Amino acid sequence: MKKAIILSLACFLVFNFLVSCRKKVEEVPPPPPQVKEQPKVEKVEEPPVVKEPELTEEEIFLRKSLEEINNEAPLNMVHFDYDKYFIRDDAKPVLEANAQWLNKFKTVEILIEGHCDERGTEEYNMALGEKRAKNTFDYLVSLGISSNRIKTISYGKSQPIDPGHNEISWQKNRRAKFTIIAK
Numbered sequence: 001m002k003k004a005i006i007l008s009l010a011c012f013l014v015f016n017f018l019v020s021c022r023k024k025v026e027e028v029p030p031p032p033p034q035v036k037e038q039p040k041v042e043k044v045e046e047p048p049v050v051k052e053p054e055l056t057e058e059e060i061f062l063r064k065s066l067e068e069i070n071n072e073a074p075l076n077m078v079h080f081d082y083d084k085y086f087i088r089d090d091a092k093p094v095l096e097a098n099a100q101w102l103n104k105f106k107t108v109e110i111l112i113e114g115h116c117d118e119r120g121t122e123e124y125n126m127a128l129g130e131k132r133a134k135n136t137f138d139y140l141v142s143l144g145i146s147s148n149r150i151k152t153i154s155y156g157k158s159q160p161i162d163p164g165h166n167e168i169s170w171q172k173n174r175r176a177k178f179t180i181i182a183k
Helices: 002-021 057-063 066-072 089-104 122-142 167-173
Strands: 109-115 150-156 175-182
Touching: 066 175, 089 122, 109 122, 122 150, 122 175
Parallel strands: 109 150
Antiparallel strands: 109 175
16 A cells, blocks of 8 residues: 555656646737738729709699699689678789799699588579689689680589588688699
8 A cells, every 4th residue: 555655646746747847838929910002093083973954943843743733732722701702802912823823834724613601502502602713713814814724613512621610610611722633
């Protein structure tokens, strides 16, 4: 048994000696990255940008659909007094502005819709709506708009824009509305 202890001790000492005499490995830093020389780029002059001519108001207008134009509502409606079809003084500047717009776009054709409030019979309101549309037509013609460009229709009380049953609603519904039907 003594031999075994001595042999174990001898192995232990030899092992420690070998480990302590081992040469330490030095860490070598990686070589610095090589910088590649950038190829020289010649500046190429870009051709001058040719601006497309800006579209005129008429060209923009002609590119739009009738639905788009009518949604923009370039022509303003006019309103009427109760049971009346004469053009009111406050409606004249509106119709003059509409005539100016129509003179700018000379190919446009419009439909003037005559509307009434809910009071009165259907027959009476159809006739009153027609008179409102006709007087609006006549006023635009007096401002120089060709009668060939204007059509009229009466909807009587069938298409209210305000479904209320009071004076405020009725005032809104007594109107002549413009719809562009051709450009």
